[in-house]
Structures are given as C-alpha cells and as structure tokens.
Amino acid sequence: MHGIWTMIRQRLLLGMLTLFIISAVIFGATELLPGDLARELLGQSATEETLAALREQLGLNESAPVRYWNWLTGVLHGDFGMSMATNKPISELVGTRLGNTLFLALYAAALAVPISLTLGVLAALWRNSIFDRASNALALTAISFPEFFVAYILILWLAQSGIFPSMVRMTEATTTLDFLYMAFLPALTLTLVVTAHMMRMTRAAIINLLASPYIEMARLKGMSPMRVVLRHAVPNALAPIINVVALNLAYLITGVVVVEVVFVYPGLGQLMIDAVTNRDIPVVQAIALIFACAYVLLNLLADVLSTITNPRLMHRK
Amino acid sequence: MEEDPLLTITDLRIEGRSGELWHPIVKGVNLSLRRGEVLGLIGESGAGKSTLGLAAMGFARDGCRIAGGSIDFDGINLRTAPEAQRRSLRGKRIAYVAQSAAASFNPAHKLIDQYCECPVVHGVMPREQAEADAFELYRRMRLPNPEAIGFRYPHQVSGGQLQRAMTAMAMACRPDLIIFDEPTTALDVTTQIEVLAAIRDIVRQFGTAAIYITHDLAVVAQMADRIKVLLRGHEVEEADTRSMLAAPREAYTKSLWAVRSFARAERPPATGTPVVSVRNVTAGYGAVDVLKDVSFDIHHRRTVAVVGESGSGKSTTARVITGLLPPRKGEVLFNGKVLPPNFKVRSREELRQCQMIYQMADTALNPKLRLRELIGRPAEMYLGLKGKALDSRIRDLLALIELEPDTFIDRLPSELSGGQKQRIGIARALAAEPQLIICDEVTSALDQIVQEGILKLLDRLQAELNLAYMFITHDLATVKSIADEVVVMQRGVVVERGPKAALFAEPKEEYTNLLLSSVPEMDPDWLNRLLAARAGQ
Numbered sequence: 100m101h102g103i104w105t106m107i108r109q110r111l112l113l114g115m116l117t118l119f120i121i122s123a124v125i126f127g128a129t130e131l132l133p134g135d136l137a138r139e140l141l142g143q144s145a146t147e148e149t150l151a152a153l154r155e156q157l158g159l160n161e162s163a164p165v166r167y168w169n170w171l172t173g174v175l176h177g178d179f180g181m182s183m184a185t186n187k188p189i190s191e192l193v194g195t196r197l198g199n200t201l202f203l204a205l206y207a208a209a210l211a212v213p214i215s216l217t218l219g220v221l222a223a224l225w226r227n228s229i230f231d232r233a234s235n236a237l238a239l240t241a242i243s244f245p246e247f248f249v250a251y252i253l254i255l256w257l258a259q260s261g262i263f264p265s266m267v268r269m270t271e272a273t274t275t276l277d278f279l280y281m282a283f284l285p286a287l288t289l290t291l292v293v294t295a296h297m298m299r300m301t302r303a304a305i306i307n308l309l310a311s312p313y314i315e316m317a318r319l320k321g322m323s324p325m326r327v328v329l330r331h332a333v334p335n336a337l338a339p340i341i342n343v344v345a346l347n348l349a350y351l352i353t354g355v356v357v358v359e360v361v362f363v364y365p366g367l368g369q370l371m372i373d374a375v376t377n378r379d380i381p382v383v384q385a386i387a388l389i390f391a392c393a394y395v396l397l398n399l400l401a402d403v404l405s406t407i408t409n410p411r412l413m414h415r416k
Numbered sequence: 417m418e419e420d421p422l423l424t425i426t427d428l429r430i431e432g433r434s435g436e437l438w439h440p441i442v443k444g445v446n447l448s449l450r451r452g453e454v455l456g457l458i459g460e461s462g463a464g465k466s467t468l469g470l471a472a473m474g475f476a477r478d479g480c481r482i483a484g485g486s487i488d489f490d491g492i493n494l495r496t497a498p499e500a501q502r503r504s505l506r507g508k509r510i511a512y513v514a515q516s517a518a519a520s521f522n523p524a525h526k527l528i529d530q531y532c533e534c535p536v537v538h539g540v541m542p543r544e545q546a547e548a549d550a551f552e553l554y555r556r557m558r559l560p561n562p563e564a565i566g567f568r569y570p571h572q573v574s575g576g577q578l579q580r581a582m583t584a585m586a587m588a589c590r591p592d593l594i595i596f597d598e599p600t601t602a603l604d605v606t607t608q609i610e611v612l613a614a615i616r617d618i619v620r621q622f623g624t625a626a627i628y629i630t631h632d633l634a635v636v637a638q639m640a641d642r643i644k645v646l647l648r649g650h651e652v653e654e655a656d657t658r659s660m661l662a663a664p665r666e667a668y669t670k671s672l673w674a675v676r677s678f679a680r681a682e683r684p685p686a687t688g689t690p691v692v693s694v695r696n697v698t699a700g701y702g703a704v705d706v707l708k709d710v711s712f713d714i715h716h717r718r719t720v721a722v723v724g725e726s727g728s729g730k731s732t733t734a735r736v737i738t739g740l741l742p743p744r745k746g747e748v749l750f751n752g753k754v755l756p757p758n759f760k761v762r763s764r765e766e767l768r769q770c771q772m773i774y775q776m777a778d779t780a781l782n783p784k785l786r787l788r789e790l791i792g793r794p795a796e797m798y799l800g801l802k803g804k805a806l807d808s809r810i811r812d813l814l815a816l817i818e819l820e821p822d823t824f825i826d827r828l829p830s831e832l833s834g835g836q837k838q839r840i841g842i843a844r845a846l847a848a849e850p851q852l853i854i855c856d857e858v859t860s861a862l863d864q865i866v867q868e869g870i871l872k873l874l875d876r877l878q879a880e881l882n883l884a885y886m887f888i889t890h891d892l893a894t895v896k897s898i899a900d901e902v903v904v905m906q907r908g909v910v911v912e913r914g915p916k917a918a919l920f921a922e923p924k925e926e927y928t929n930l931l932l933s934s935v936p937e938m939d940p941d942w943l944n945r946l947l948a949a950r951a952g953q
Contacts, residue, residue, distance in 0.1 A: 310478075312519040319473060320534050321506030334524035410524060410569045 179385040184377040200366035204351035207289035219301025238295035250361040300343040304336035338405035345401035353390040423449040428485035443649040452623040456640030460863040463646040507534040511586035515598040517578035521570035528566030553584040576607035604725040605934040634936030638943040686715030697746035719885040721899035729908040771845035775857035777837035794847040835866035
C-alpha cells in the first residue's frame with residue numbers, strides 16, 4: 100500500500116516541476132506580446148511623464164527575470180496581483196468565475212461521462228450492429244462540428260422555441276435548480292463535443308480485450324455477453340478509459356472559452372477573453388496557470404486511479 | 417447392455433473465414449464418448465484439435481462456424497439448441513481447461529472469485545458453499561495453502577499452480593465432461609508431472625468424462641483410455657491407448673511415433689582451444705544474481721545443450737556470452753582470447769563470430785522486410801558484400817536452408833510457415849559466417865515433424881560449416897537427438913555437465929535425475945511407475 104503514497108508524492112513533485120516550467124512559458128509568452136503596456140492602458144494621448152510614472156508603478160522597468168520572480172513568489176502566496184483593467188485583486192476576480200466554470204464542467208461531465216461510458220460498453224457489446232454504427236456516426240458527427248456551431252444549432256432548436264434559455268443570467272436570487280436549467284444548453288454543447296472521444300476509446304479499449312484468452316474462458320464458463328463485457332473486460336480496460344475521461348474533464352475546464360462566450364456564461368473563459376481584449380496581462384497569466392493546474396491535477400488523478408484499479412500494481416508477488 | 421454415450425459427434429464440419437472465403441478446418445469427424453471415459457485427441461497444430469474440442473461445447477471461435485454434422489450431448493443437440501441453453505450447459509455440465517492458465521485467468525479478479533463465478537451464476541450453490549468447496553478441490557489438486565491461495569491474484573501464483581487451480585475451477589459444478597486443451601504444454605517437465613497426476617486423479621475420483629487435447633504422445637498415453645489421431649481436420653485413426661501405442665495402423669500415426677527417433681551419435685570429446693569458454697561467470701539484474709559461478713566450454717563442431725527449468729539462467733548465460741549482460745565476475749573467452757564484457761565495445765569481427773537464433777521466429781523477423789533484406793543485411797554489414805556478390809550469397813544461403821531461392825527471395829515473413837520462418841532465422845545467423853550459433857529454444861514453438869526437419873538441418877550445417885552450437889532448451893528429447901555435451905542448470909548454478917551418453921545413462925546429481933525421469937515416456941504405465949517409485953523413496 101505504501102507504494103501508492105510514494106507514487107503520489109513523486110507525481111506531485113513532478114507536477115509541481117511541470118507547473119513551474121509552464122509558469123515560465125506563460126510569462127515568456129506574454130512578454131513576447133508586442134506593444135507597450137503602459138501606452139495601451141493610457142491611450143495614445145498620454146504624455147511621456149504619465150507613461151513613465153505608470154511603468155514605475157507597475158514595475159515594468161524591472162528586468163524580466165526580476166518581474167518573473169516577483170510574480171511567481173506572489174502566486175505561491177496566493178496573490179496573483181492586481182487586474183490592470185479593473186484595479187481589483189485577481190484572486191477575487193477569478194474566484195467566483197472559477198467556481199462557475201467548475202460547476203459547468205462538472206455539470207457537463209455528469210452528463211457526458213455516464214452517457215459515453217454506457218454507449219461505449221453497449222457499442223462494444225453489440226459491435227458492428229446497427230446500434231454500434233448509429234452511435235458511432237452520431238458521436239462523430241457531433242465532434243466534427245465546431246463548438247460554436249453546435250452551440251448555435253442548439254440555440255436554434257431549443258432556445259428559439261423557448262424551452263431553454265440561451266443566456267445565463269445570474270442574480271442573487273438564482274437557485275441551484277435555476278442554474279441547472281439555465282446552464283443546460285452550454286452543458287449539453289460540451290457534452291456533445293466530448294462524448295465521441297470517450298465513447299470510442301471505451302469501445303476500443305474493451306474490444307481490444309475481447310480476443311484475450313480470459314474472455315474466451317468467461318464465455319466458455321457460460322457467462323452472458325453482458326457479464327463477459329462488464330465483469331471480465333471492463334475491469335481490465337479501466338486504465339485507458341480513466342485516462343481518456345481525465346483528459347476530457349481537463350478539456351471541459353479549459354476548453355470552455357468558446358461555449359462561455361456564445362452563451363454569455365460568467366466563467367473563466369469569458370474572463371480570459373475579456374482580459375486578452377483589454378491587454379490585462381496579469382489576469383491572462385493567472386487563468387492560464389489555473390488551466391495548467393487543472394491538466395496536471397487531473398492527469399495525476401488518472402495515474403493514481405489506473406494504479407489502484409490494477410491488481411498487478413497494487414498486489415505485488 | 418451398452419449405455420448411451422454422453423457425447424456423440426457425427427460428421428462434424430467446421431469452417432474458418434479468411435477474408436471473404438470460408439475454408440474447412442474440421443472435415444467430417446465422428447466422435448463418441450461414454451460417461452467417465454477419457455479420450456485423447458492428438459495431432460499437429462492446425463489439425464483442428466482445439467476447434468473440435470470447443471465444438472464439443474457447442475462453441476465456435478470468432479471467425480469460425482459449424483457448417484455441418486451434429487453434436488449430441490446427453491440428448492441435447494448442441495447445434496440446434498438456443499444459445500441460452502448452450503450457455504447454461506457451459507461451465508455447469510461441460511467445462512474447459514485452457515492451455516495457458518496464466519492467460520486464461522482474468523488478471524483483474526482473485527482466483528476464488530473466478531472459481532465461484534460458475535456455481536453462483538449457474539445457480540448450483542451459494543457463494544459460501546462454493547468457497548468451502550473450492551478449498552476442498554484446491555486441497556485435492558494438491559495446491560499449497562488451499563484455504564489461502566484462492567485469495568491471490570493470478571499474477572501472484574506460479575504457472576503450474578494456476579493450471580491446477582483452473583482444473584479445480586472446471587470441477588466446480590461437477591461437470592459431466594471436461595475439455596482439457598493442452599493443459600501442460602506451457603509447463604516445465606518437473607511441474608508437468610504434478611499437474612498430470614492431479615488432473616488424472618480428480619477426473620477418476622469424480623468419474624468425469626474428458627477430452628484431452630495434446631500434441632505430446634507420451635502425455636496422452638498417461639491420460640487417455642482411447643486415442644484419436646487427427647491430421648488437417650480428418651480423423652486418421654482411433655483405438656484404445658494400449659493397442660494404439662503397441663501397433664499404430666496408419667502411416668501418419670507411425671510417423672508421429674517415429675519423430676523422436678532422430679538421434680545423432682555423440683561425437684567424441686573435442687580437444688584443443690574451445691570456441692567459447694565461459695569462466696566462473698556471476699551475473700544478474702539489479703541486486704539479484706541470476707548466474708552463480710557458471711563455467712563450461714564449447715568446442716568447434718560440437719553441440720552443447722544447456723538444459724533446465726524456466727528461470728534456471730539458461731537465457732541469461734546466452735546474454736552474457738553475446739555481451740548483452742556484462743557479468744559481475746568471471747569472463748568469456750573466444751578462441752582463447754578474452755572478450756570485452758559489453759557488446760558495445762566489442763569489435764565488429766568479434767560480434768560477427770557469435771550469432772543467435774530465437775525461439776519465436778515470428779517476432780524475431782522484421783515483418784516489413786523481404787527475405788532478401790533479412791538475410792542480406794548481416795552479409796552486407798559484416799562481410800561488406802554488395803550487388804551481384806550479395807545477391808548470389810543470399811541465394812546460396814537460401815539453398816543451404818533448403819528453400820528454393822527464386823521462389824522465396826522476395827517473400828515477406830508473413831508468407832512463410834512456422835518452420836520456414838525458423839529456417840530464415842538460421843540463414844540470417846549463417847549470413848555472418850559465425851563460429852558459434854546460440855540457439856535459444858529454437859524448436860519449442862514448432863510441431864514435432866517440423867522440429868525434426870530443423871534439427872536435421874542444424875546438424876547438417878554443423879558438419880558442413882564446422883559450427884559450434886550452444887543449444888538452450890527445456891526439452892530433453894531435443895537434447896537426446898542432437899547434443900554432444902549437456903550442461904544442466906538449476907537456479908543459476910551448473911548442477912552437472914558432461915558428455916550426453918554418460919549423463920543420460922548415469923546422472924550423478926539428484927536434480928539431473930529428477931529432470932531426466934520427468935520426461936514422459938510412451939508407455940501408459942510410466943506415470944504410475946514413476947509416482948510409485950517417487951513415493952517409495
């Protein structure tokens with residue numbers, strides 16, 4: 100058992116190293132953006148003196164490594180700095196938005212994961228049947244269209260007729276139930292986008308195993324096809340399935356930008372778009388780092404889960 | 417009065433699909449089995465043994481179909497019965513024991529869970545009772561710690577124990593019929609004996625009928641009341657075991673019996689500088705020493721067979737000689753000169769002198785290369801042959817391994833049979849014009865008749881080209897046919913070595929004796945005698 104803790108510790112350290120490298124890349128990339136930040140903020144009419152004063156205030160006169168160091172130590176203390184556009188602390192700005200994005204991701208995952216796993220298992224069970232072909236074709240169709248297109252189609256069908264709202268307006272009085280109702284279309288869009296990947300991987304992972312001698316053995320023990328797939332194939336296909344689910348969950352958190360914009364959803368994606376438009380570099384950096392964190396943590400979780408579900412790794416000889 | 421047979425198969429025809437075409441695998445076989453009787457099915461790979469065995473369960477593998485004939489199991493027509501009814505028979509009244517228990521147990525579940533699945537799902541008994549019953553059967557199968565072993569995962573249990581656990585699992589619902597599909601083929605000879613004895617006892621205790629599928633005549637002689645010989649989907653002949661062994665009628669059966677008669681006379685012990693001299697080698701992986709103080713010589717034009725069970729260090733010795741695993745202590749001499757321990761610092765000339773042939777020709781040959789390139793590359797790399805000279809060398813090599821050059825030179829490995837692939841492995845080794853060839857289980861994956869062809873070829877090449885062979889094998893019959901000297905290894909130590917005839921006639925070490933006496937003989941009473949003798953010791 101202590102092997103798993105060693106592994107988690109190692110992966111966490113490795114994850115931190117990855118994040119450190121990513122933070123450097125993010126900082127470097129934003130450095131490369133052309134133009135003068137002070138001038139962007141103050142406009143063309145600003146005088147040299149006011150520009151110089153602002154540069155001084157923002158610490159832009161320091162060298163890049165020093166500014167990187169200041170930023171990084173701030174982040175490590177939970178201080179992402181101040182938003183340049185709104186002059187509010189970024190942690191405050193990001194806090195509620197992150198909550199909204201996580202909620203939407205969770206909502207979409209709660210729809211997409213059960214649907215795609217069930218479809219994947221059934222497609223493997225009835226492989227090459229009409230069901231298999233139809234679910235494959237539908238899932239592939241859904242994934243082939245760009246997200247905004249899927250979103251507009253859903254709005255056309257489900258929002259124009261007034262069944263679901265096409266925009267998410269949150270007030271103090273919004274209950275969770277209202278929220279679920281309002282966020283249904285964005286969640287459904289995301290579901291349609293990620294289902295195909297998970298479903299096809301599930302199907303492939305299971306079918307890969309169906310030629311194994313132990314599957315033939317299960318059939319020769321008189322087990323029903325459903326039991327053969329669920330009890331004998333699925334436990335051995337968990338590792339690839341867990342990994343593809345984790346990858347898609349990460350996408351649900353980080354890939355929401357377009358969907359949030361289309362549905363005017365107050366999440367991180369929206370915030371990032373706004374920040375990019377306003378040249379609010381610290382906000383862009385903070386969000387990029389949060390997205391990276393989501394990827395690293397979910398991959399860590401996937402690794403741990405695949406290890407736990409594999410008796411060969413959990414129970415040594 | 418003759419009771420009704422338990423299983424009657426009449427004019428059974430099974431087809432397999434390749435692309436769009438169906439080609440016959442089993443071509444009209446009849447079979448009849450009484451309750452409590454054991455029938456041996458014997459034949460080479462591709463004879464349709466397993467297909468026939470599975471058909472006795474009303475089962476056809478994916479890509480196969482039962483095309484004609486009837487299968488009657490205790491009054492139930494397995495061809496016309498609905499799938500649900502067939503399923504209710506499988507595991508409950510007809511059980512199956514697969515060739516490789518290691519691959520046929522589900523790695524995700526504990527043995528006891530897999531054992532209990534059949535009785536519980538088929539509604540024979542509740543889980544608690546099934547567990548208690550499992551302990552009893554594990555005990556009868558002579559598994560160590562019968563009450564604990566079930567709670568292990570398959571990867572935590574040895575191959576021989578898994579095979580016994582699988583037989584116990586097949587017995588769980590006390591079936592009327594068990595299909596044993598080569599249950600001991602993947603085991604070492606010493607382990608094989610225990611499994612054979614355990615299977616035979618339990619089948620007799622419960623009066624279970626069995627179909628015992630194998631390619632090993634000596635094994636089937638111990639297990640079966642009757643033997644049926646199959647060849648390419650046809651029945652060759654059938655008779656009760658003793659009369660079949662004493663007087664096979666058909667030419668094909670006789671040839672099967674005769675295969676193991678190939679034996680080359682031992683050459684006299686060689687003198688002079690040995691080609692390879694392994695001196696006090698200790699080597700291993702990580703902290704473990706796999707080889708401990710191993711020494712032996714191989715002379716020109718001699719074959720040294722290295723025998724032992726899996727894990728005894730045979731292949732590791734080969735890795736030390738080829739420089740893939742530098743030893744911790746000791747050295748390897750080539751023609752009296754010390755070889756650098758690591759292959760990376762050996763000269764091309766030193767590398768050329770020692771070539772390998774592998775067990776699985778399938779995986780040892782690059783499937784994307786044509787034979788011209790497979791054989792031509794070493795000739796080009798080591799000997800610098802090019803153009804016409806290279807082409808004629810490749811043709812010579814193909815002729816040497818008895819494959820028609822014009823027909824084969826541009827073929828891909830996938831267009832060859834198993835035996836032909838192994839011949840290409842030999843040609844590739846010969847292309848470097850080595851003095852020593854290390855043969856690692858080169859015949860283990862081949863049928864007996866094909867094995868014989870390969871052994872004869874190797875023997876002829878040795879005489880013509882003055883080669884030295886190091887022959888790694890766990891098959892003592894192969895050793896008997898081609899070795900000059902034998903090195904017996906156990907757990908990384910050379911237990912005994914010496915000229916073949918002397919070693920076989922008078923083994924000095926207990927382990928050598930155990931190994932030699934464990935090789936099944938073509939005598940139905942061999943297992944009884946051996947068990948009695950060992951019990952008496």
